[in-house]
Amino acid sequence: xxxxxxxxxxxxxxxxxxxxxxxxxxxxxxxxxxxxxxxxxxxxxxxxxxxxxxxxxxxxxxxxxxxxxxxxxxxxxxxxxxxxxxxxxxxxxxxxxxxxxxxxxxxxxxxxxxxxxxxxxxxxxxxxxxxxxxxxxxxxxxxxxxxxxxxxxxxxxxxxxxxxxxxxxxxxxxxxxxxxxxxxxxxxxxxxxxxxxxxxxxxxxxxxxxxxxxxxxxxxxxxxxxxxxxxxxxxxxxxxxxxxxxxxxxxxxxxxxxxxxxxxxxxxxxxxxxxxxxxxxxxxxxxxxxxxxxxxxxxxxxxxxxxxxxxxxxxxxxxxxxxxxxxxxxxxxxxxxxxxxxxxxxxxxxxxxxxxxxxxx
Ligand code: NAI
Ligand code: MG
Numbered sequence: 295x296x297x298x299x300x301x302x303x304x305x306x307x308x309x310x311x312x313x314x315x316x317x318x319x320x321x322x323x324x325x326x327x328x329x330x331x332x333x334x335x336x337x338x339x340x341x342x343x344x345x346x347x348x349x350x351x352x353x354x355x356x357x358x359x360x361x362x363x364x365x366x367x368x369x370x371x372x373x374x375x376x377x378x379x380x381x382x383x384x385x386x387x388x389x390x391x392x393x394x395x396x397x398x399x400x401x402x403x404x405x406x407x408x409x410x411x412x413x414x415x416x417x418x419x420x421x422x423x424x425x426x427x428x429x430x431x432x433x434x435x436x437x438x439x440x441x442x443x444x445x446x447x448x449x450x451x452x453x454x455x456x457x458x459x460x461x462x463x464x465x466x467x468x469x470x471x472x473x474x475x476x477x478x479x480x481x482x483x484x485x486x487x488x489x490x491x492x493x494x495x496x497x498x499x500x501x502x503x504x505x506x507x508x509x510x511x512x513x514x515x516x517x518x519x520x521x522x523x524x525x526x527x528x529x530x531x532x533x534x535x536x537x538x539x540x541x542x543x544x545x546x547x548x549x550x551x552x553x554x555x556x557x558x559x560x561x562x563x564x565x566x567x568x569x570x571x572x573x574x575x576x577x578x579x580x581x582x583x584x585x586x587x588x589x590x591x592x593x594x595x596x597x598x599x600x601x602x603x604x605x606x607x608x609x610x611x612x613x614x615x616x617x618x619x620x621x622x623x624x625x626x627x628x629x630x631x632x633x634x635x636x637x638x639x640x641x642x643x644x645x646x647x648x649x650x651x652x653x654x655x
Contacts, residue, residue: 297330299330307587312597347381367582392573393430404623412550413608417529423524429562432491462494480535487570520540521543528551630647
């Protein structure tokens, strides 16, 4: 149902940053953009109540509602649980059950924070990259995946990179569609020089381009060169489409270009249904930050930016998403900073004060 969102705040700072997202949703709600909001437990919080990190009823709700705002899960209290009870199993189960195959990770450098980048400010000022990572295939899931013992006493570990044509087609389409709403440029990263799956990837992306998105500029780049170019001259990129493994690494490289974990949003999208609507989950890139949880100092901007992505990609509210993004830029320009992005001469604010500044802006 349009406007319906399931909030899963999770553990640690998850609930603290999600509180500010609820205030933002409330702000839009008071101005006619009506949401139906549901909330449930996930991760350690769900384990404490139900003995599992994702209760069947919660998964059912997520599937029915189809649009999830996720906080963060995990913490020291749960570190010794068996594998299937660990908080992150809840997150992985949601991704799998909702069929979220496309992970969108923007790397955006706010002018006021350019100095926090791992690179020289002039290299990253105005940087706005979108990394589109395939999330449900590739070497993390391919079979066989096993460890066997060899006669000579060694162990032998196998992971298998597997991609099918349709898996590549659908992630390519997500990349091209995004590019059409941005600067109309896609770079597809693979290793077609040494991998069969890379050859299929390159060929398939090229065909989807030629048959469906001929107006978008497409470049093929080897994944290792892509990593180098991201550090050397990042502004050459707009949308980067890549597989699960390379996307994991390239998105972390891109994250360091922006300089702050507390600022990074993400979206994970499923396949469109017959009405063109996709199941989707939105979450900050950061975790539950147990070292600062409960102190009211976490940066809520990654989670608020994730909500902006929700407005844009699930509710087609681009104007409202732009407004929210501008509010974030303005608050940073005005010098308000949570502790993690504090700079000399800036005004230090708490989690909830940051939320208030966003609403003011
Ligand atoms: P983390 O992202 O939670 O924290 C890393 C560092 O960044 C910490 O010093 C933390 O204080 C800081 N930080 C993170 N987000 C921040 C924010 N919004 N504002 C200010 N500072 C922030 O990663 P870490 O420490 O490796 O993991 C902590 C727990 O979170 C673990 O249990 C881990 O499994 C879990 N985790 C969960 C994720 C998720 O739910 N998607 C993702 C990554 C980790
Ligand atoms: Mg990673």
